Amino acid sequence: MVTIITEVSKYLMMILFACYTYECFSVLQKSSSxxxxxxxxxxxxxxxxxxxxxxxxxxxxxKQELQVLAFFVVQELLIWAIQLIYRFLYKKASRxxxxxxCMLLIISFIILTRLSEEKAIxxxxxxxxxxxxxxxxPFFIRHIHFLHKLPYLYAVVGIALLVLVAVAGKTDYxxxxxxxxxxxxxxxxxxxxxxxxxxxxxxxxxAIDFRQVVITxxxxxxxxxxxxxxxxxxxxxxxxxxxxxxLYVATKNPGYLGLGAAAGSLAAVIAYKLFSHVKVRVVAWxxxxxxxxxxxxxxxxxxxxxxxxxxxxxxxxxxxxxxIPVADEDFVFAAISEELGGVFAxxxxxxxxxxxxxxxxxxMQIHNQFYKLIALGLGTVYGFQVFLTIGGVIxxxxxxxxxxxxxxYGGSSLLSTLIIFAVIQGLYIIREDEVSDExxxxxxxxxxxxxxxxxxxxENAKA
Amino acid sequence: xxxYFTYFQVARSEQFINNPYNTRLDSFAKRIIRxxxxxxxxxxxxxxxxxxxxxxxxxxxQGKKYAHVVGxxxxxxxxxxxxxxxxxxxxxxxILERVVNEIEGKxxxxxxxxTTLNNDLQQAAYEALGDRKGAVVVxxxxxxxxxxxxxxxxxxxxxxxxxxxxxxANDDQNSVLLNRASQGLYPPGSTxxxxxxxxxxxxxxxxxxxxxxxxxxxxxxxxYTLHCFGNSVHGEVDLKKSMAKSCNSSFANIGLSLDLxxxxxxxxxxxxxxxxxxxxxxxxxxFSLQPDAGDSAVMATAIGQGETLxxxxxxxxxxxxxxxxxxxxxxxxxxxxxxSDGNExxxxxxxxxxxxxxxxxxxxxxxxxxxxxxEGTASALASEKYTAAGKTGSAEFGTNxxxxxxxxxxxxxxxxxxxxxxxxxxEGAGSGSSVGVPIAKTVFDTYFK
Numbered sequence: 001m002v003t004i005i006t007e008v009s010k011y012l013m014m015i016l017f018a019c020y021t022y023e024c025f026s027v028l029q030k031s032s033s034x035x036x037x038x039x040x041x042x043x044x045x046x047x048x049x050x051x052x053x054x055x056x057x058x059x060x061x062x063k064q065e066l067q068v069l070a071f072f073v074v075q076e077l078l079i080w081a082i083q084l085i086y087r088f089l090y091k092k093a094s095r096x097x098x099x100x101x102c103m104l105l106i107i108s109f110i111i112l113t114r115l116s117e118e119k120a121i122x123x124x125x126x127x128x129x130x131x132x133x134x135x136x137x138p139f140f141i142r143h144i145h146f147l148h149k150l151p152y153l154y155a156v157v158g159i160a161l162l163v164l165v166a167v168a169g170k171t172d173y174x175x176x177x178x179x180x181x182x183x184x185x186x187x188x189x190x191x192x193x194x195x196x197x198x199x200x201x202x203x204x205x206x207a208i209d210f211r212q213v214v215i216t217x218x219x220x221x222x223x224x225x226x227x228x229x230x231x232x233x234x235x236x237x238x239x240x241x242x243x244x245x246x247l248y249v250a251t252k253n254p255g256y257l258g259l260g261a262a263a264g265s266l267a268a269v270i271a272y273k274l275f276s277h278v279k280v281r282v283v284a285w286x287x288x289x290x291x292x293x294x295x296x297x298x299x300x301x302x303x304x305x306x307x308x309x310x311x312x313x314x315x316x317x318x319x320x321x322x323x324i325p326v327a328d329e330d331f332v333f334a335a336i337s338e339e340l341g342g343v344f345a346x347x348x349x350x351x352x353x354x355x356x357x358x359x360x361x362x363x364m365q366i367h368n369q370f371y372k373l374i375a376l377g378l379g380t381v382y383g384f385q386v387f388l389t390i391g392g393v394i395x396x397x398x399x400x401x402x403x404x405x406x407x408x409y410g411g412s413s414l415l416s417t418l419i420i421f422a423v424i425q426g427l428y429i430i431r432e433d434e435v436s437d438e439x440x441x442x443x444x445x446x447x448x449x450x451x452x453x454x455x456x457x458x459e460n461a462k463a
Numbered sequence: 464x465x466x467y468f469t470y471f472q473v474a475r476s477e478q479f480i481n482n483p484y485n486t487r488l489d490s491f492a493k494r495i496i497r498x499x500x501x502x503x504x505x506x507x508x509x510x511x512x513x514x515x516x517x518x519x520x521x522x523x524x525q526g527k528k529y530a531h532v533v534g535x536x537x538x539x540x541x542x543x544x545x546x547x548x549x550x551x552x553x554x555x556x557x558i559l560e561r562v563v564n565e566i567e568g569k570x571x572x573x574x575x576x577x578t579t580l581n582n583d584l585q586q587a588a589y590e591a592l593g594d595r596k597g598a599v600v601v602x603x604x605x606x607x608x609x610x611x612x613x614x615x616x617x618x619x620x621x622x623x624x625x626x627x628x629x630x631x632a633n634d635d636q637n638s639v640l641l642n643r644a645s646q647g648l649y650p651p652g653s654t655x656x657x658x659x660x661x662x663x664x665x666x667x668x669x670x671x672x673x674x675x676x677x678x679x680x681x682x683x684x685x686x687y688t689l690h691c692f693g694n695s696v697h698g699e700v701d702l703k704k705s706m707a708k709s710c711n712s713s714f715a716n717i718g719l720s721l722d723l724x725x726x727x728x729x730x731x732x733x734x735x736x737x738x739x740x741x742x743x744x745x746x747x748x749x750f751s752l753q754p755d756a757g758d759s760a761v762m763a764t765a766i767g768q769g770e771t772l773x774x775x776x777x778x779x780x781x782x783x784x785x786x787x788x789x790x791x792x793x794x795x796x797x798x799x800x801x802x803s804d805g806n807e808x809x810x811x812x813x814x815x816x817x818x819x820x821x822x823x824x825x826x827x828x829x830x831x832x833x834x835x836x837x838e839g840t841a842s843a844l845a846s847e848k849y850t851a852a853g854k855t856g857s858a859e860f861g862t863n864x865x866x867x868x869x870x871x872x873x874x875x876x877x878x879x880x881x882x883x884x885x886x887x888x889x890e891g892a893g894s895g896s897s898v899g900v901p902i903a904k905t906v907f908d909t910y911f912k
Contacts, residue, residue: 003494004562289482304485307476308549320487342472346465387464396467 002061009058013051014312014343020047020103020330021347024354029098048103054077054302055110058316068113075109075124082131088427090138092432093425094362100355101421104406111336112409114316116326119409126411131419137419141426142433147198148370151206155219158192162226165189168340169230177232178412182312187412189227189235194419196223196239197246197377201461204250205370208445213251217243231277234388234400240264242380249376250369298325302393305338306345313341328409330401333393348407349390356383359424366431375427378420480549497521498551498573500533500543503610503798506582508533509544509620513570523620528589531614531642532580532796535623541640546743547576547797550809555802559886572803579608579798587909588613591902595598597868597889598643598775600873601906604874604884606813607792611906612776614643640834645745648772649888652858653692653709653895654872657781657828660706661820662729663717664827665799671827674702674717682712687716687759689766692857692894706831707839709855718765723754733781733819740793740816741776748773768859778872779886781819782853786874786884789825789862791816832873840896841871844904849877849911853885853903855895866891871899873906883910 024034027040056072077313086098105127112120141147165188170178178187178299203216220243227236244260271278280295288296288303301324309319321327321335328335337345359379366372392399403410405417479485496519500509507524516522521536523529534542544551554561554571561571581601588599588611596824601611616639618630630639641647664671665809678697681690689711693699697710705713727750731737735750749772752764776794784791793816800809822830832852835843844851860866869892876882884904892898 242705289479292482300479300482303471303476303479304482304487307479308470308487309486311472311478318490320490323486342468346468349465349468391464394468394471395464396464 003315004098005061006058006318009054010315010318010341013054014341014347015106016047016051017344017347018053018055019352020044021350024096024100024351028357033403041099044099044103048079048099048106049076050101050434052079052106053109054160055106055316059110059113061380062317068117071113071117071121071124074107078124078127078131079106082134083179085131085135089135090425090429092429093138094358094428095222097355097358097421097425097428100351100358101406101418103351104348104355107336108332108407108409108414110316111332111339111407112328114339115321115335119328121413122411123409126414127418129413133415134418134422134425137323137422138426140427141423142429148202148205151199151202154195154202155223156197158195159219159222161192162223162230166226166230176463177230187410189232190416191419192223192377193235193238193381194416194423196220197242197374197381200243200246201370201373201377204246204373208251213256217247228271230274233271233275233278234402237388238381238384238402240267240271241384242377245380246373250373281400282400285395288395297369298331299392299395299399299419301325302331302334303395305334306342306394309338309341311342313337313339313344315339329403330389330399330408331393332404332408333390336407349386352383352386352390352405356386359383362424362427362431366427367434368430371430375424378423382417384419477549478519481546488548488552489534494567494570495552495554495573497536498553498569498803499575500551500586501575501577502580502582503578504582508578508580509536510602518532519633521620525665526621527617528585528613528752529580529618530617530620531640531644532538532609532612533620535620537624538627539591542642542743543576543578543796550574550576550797550800551832555806555808557804575801575803575805576797577799577801578796578820579603579610580612580796581610583909584611584906585613587611587905588902589664591905592889595892596637596643596890597887597892598908599888599902600644600645600776600779600886601910602779602783602794602884603792603881604787605792605881607783607794607816608798608813609794609796610643610883610910612642613649614641632766642744643775643888644741645741645743645774645776647888648746648748648774649796649868649870649890650769650858650860651767651773651778652856652868652870653754653767654854654856654858654870655771655853656706656709656714656765657771657832657872658733658784659714659717659721659726659765660831661733661824661828662703662721662726664824665729666722666725671702674705675701676705676710676713676716678710678712680712682715682762682805684715684719684762703831703834704838706854707834707837709835710839714766718761719758721761723752723756723761727752727754733784734777735771735788739774739777739780740791741795743796745776746774748777763839767856775886775888778870779884782832782872782874782886783884784819785825785828786852786882787825787875789820791819835873841873841903843896843900844873844875844907846875846904846907846911849875849907851875851903851907853900855899857894860891867893869893869898871903873903875911877911880911883907 023044027037060068082102086093109120112123170180176187224236224239248257284291284296284299288299292300305321305324316339319338321338324331324334336348356379359375363372363375363379382405385405388400388402389404390401391397403413497511501507508529509523512520512522532542534544536544551573554573556571564571573721584601592599592613592615596615599613602609617638618639671689677699680696681688692713697708700710700713708890730750735748738747739745751770764771773879780791793814795811798811799807802808829852832854835841835854836851840855841853851873853871856870857867858870860868869889871887874884885906887899889898
């Protein structure tokens with residue numbers, strides 16, 4: 001009986017999620033009216049709820065523990081809290097971004113509960129804290145106007161924290177990543193990503209002459225270098241690519257892009273020659289089966305999972321995602337693909353793409369260059385991180401050990417991603433302010449013109 | 464990235480799914496009764512019986528005959544049981560039946576593997592090899608279907624669990640579990656003259672017909688003397704006659720004239736030093752003669768001694784490419800997967816691996832191989848029912864002069880049925896023409912009856 005529930009749910013969740021994903025894109029059609037958009041977004045919330053409910057019914061059917069249902073209810077409360085906050089406090093925020101955020105959180109809760117209930121509860125706690133932070137961030141973004149005046153503060157704090165990690169951090173899987181305080185471990189690089197984007201945006205907001213570019217590049221390179229020394233090459237490459245994109249968009253100079261790409265390739269080759277753990281990952285990427293007993297073990301397990309899951313998955317609890325090392329963090333995508341299916345996994349990629357698109361969308365629309373660069377930078381951080389983690393899990397590129405934002409287990413990763421999303425929402429609100437300012441100006445402008453015309457007529461009449 | 468994901472799911476995933484390290488499949492066995500394996504003509508090769516208490520036993524009605532190719536599913540897995548583990552543990556039975564079984568808590572019947580193996584040929588090859596150590600591979604050159612694959616010494620897969628320790632106890636000498644047909648590596652002996660001849664033809668695309676050599680029973684170069692088999696003196700020979708009589712002196716002479724770089728390239732064209740295109744376990748053959756090798760090494764290598772090692776399956780693939788106008792078809796063992804009602808679930812079509820040699824090169828080699836039967840060392844294969852061609856070999860091994868493995872590789876064709884290619888090796892049994900050829904004859908006679 002349980003098998004039937006699992007089997008049916010597997011297809012049901014796949015279809016629901018496919019519908020949800022389709023609407024992420026259909027809502028963007030230019031022709032759709034605001035009413036229709038509202039309707040679609042509400043329907044997305046229904047799909048989201050049904051997927052969530054269905055998944056927890058399956059988990060309940062397998063585990064037969066009432067606390068699973070209680071956990072589900074608490075999660076739903078959180079999701080509704082997020083939805084309501086943004087509905088009533090921040091009316092101008094993008095509802096599609098809010099929906100996607102909730103959807104990815106739900107997927108995270110589902111897969112983490114399946115993998116380890118204890119971790120799911122911890123993740124939930126972080127999500128609650130994150131929600132409180134998310135409540136404040138858009139407000140700050142909107143009302144604090146000196147954010148662009150502190151570039152050197154961002155850089156100094158960022159580099160200092162990274163150096164601290166490099167010197168005193170704890171080593172995980174060959175890289176120095178985190179500090180531990182009691183039971184909580186903190187991964188500063190996750191937050192410094194955001195500071196870094198603010199730093200670069202502030203620098204280029206003030207000037208883009210050659211001198212400014214050189215100073216910024218030196219400081220950005222310092223970030224990247226410290227990360228390389230800590231052997232956190234995933235983050236290093238995210239910082240690097242983000243800087244390159246922001247530099248190019250700020251200066252519109254393709255020469256910098258070419259120079260950067262050349263430097264990046266050179267650095268990659270040197271890293272390959274210099275660091276044994278880079279070599280190991282490249283070997284494991286080229287032919288994982290040949291080194292399955294050691295370096296290739298993780299990626300092989302991941303591919304076993306994805307392959308065995310096939311298009312439709314093995315159903316929740318039908319597979320063995322716990323065989324994949326760190327399935328709940330870097331390799332969470334493999335666990336999703338195994339149990340919920342390849343189609344579901346592709347939808348996850350598409351939802352992430354939808355988020356990325358919404359980040360770029362605001363970057364295009366907003367006029368203020370500082371905010372524009374921030375949106376672009378955060379978008380690149382997010383998009384490139386998704387690319388690195390999923391690409392690594394499916395052996396498209398060598399694995400770099402970064403998390404899938406919002407889905408992977410990890411407090412720092414979750415909190416920092418929630419902050420990024422909240423910043424973006426703040427930018428959507430600022431954009432709306434810009435729009436209403438323009439309207440106001442236009443109205444004032446037209447009134448003035450009318451008055452001028454009337455005066456003119458009067459003068460003519462007098463004459 | 465989505466495109467790569469799709470590519471992986473469609474094209475690459477099976478390679479990973481069926482990897483023995485993938486323990487996920489074991490969990491399928493809780494819900495599925497492992498499927499049957501049958502031969503091309505429907506003979507049951509492996510099945511799972513469930514007794515009244517629900518205990519399952521894997522049975523192999525044909526016993527030792529298919530031991531290596533079908534393999535075993537307990538104490539680890541081997542053969543088809545290993546490489547098609549995933550397919551055997553899936554059920555595509557009628558959906559309602561599956562739902563009913565689920566509700567009743569019964570297991571579903573897994574899918575059936577229909578192999579390409581031909582029970583008559585397997586039986587013939589199995590009996591012909593007798594108690595001797597060795598292997599026989601038979602396949603269809605124009606499709607790549609493997610019709611028979613025998614390896615000895617063998618074991619009984621029905622009792623593999625209880626006899627496991629005994630099998631492993633004296634495994635150092637016997638390697639009972641090894642499938643010699645695809646994983647055994649042997650010196651190729653005179654069968655390698657086909658490769659040497661191909662290289663000579665490539666270097667002299669027209670002039671090879673004018674080749675002539677006066678055989679005096681031995682040849683000496685660089686203080687190394689090499690004799691013809693049984694110290695025969697073959698007199699004046701051309702290339703064809705050198706092949707038919709398997710004249711060592713003449714081929715050593717040819718070897719000395721070859722461009723060694725190009726020789727190595729030709730061998731690699733024929734898949735030496737490369738993985739064979741099989742979905743089951745197979746060994747890489749080795750050809751290590753370097754361009755700066757000395758004369759004695761060149762002479763020995765040219766007649767198939769030296770450092771060269773080859774698997775019987777690989778030799779069978781080379782001759783089937785020769786038979787098939789130079790094109791190698793990928794060898795395969797499973798032609799389709801059926802559900803428990805006999806409806807097709809998945810079908811494996813023949814596919815070409817690629818061209819190993821040109822059409823005309825293949826034709827010249829066929830001419831020489833026919834001469835081996837009409838006027839040479841395999842004359843016992845002359846028959847009215849079919850036309851056979853091939854090459855014998857007696858591969859010396861170890862330090863005792865005269866100890867040799869008996870080889871025969873070749874093919875036979877007849878109007879009205881598709882041709883078959885064969886490779887036979889019998890370890891330490893003597894000459895190819897006295898030991899290898901009769902086994903091939905038994906197989907050909909069975910197939911073209």
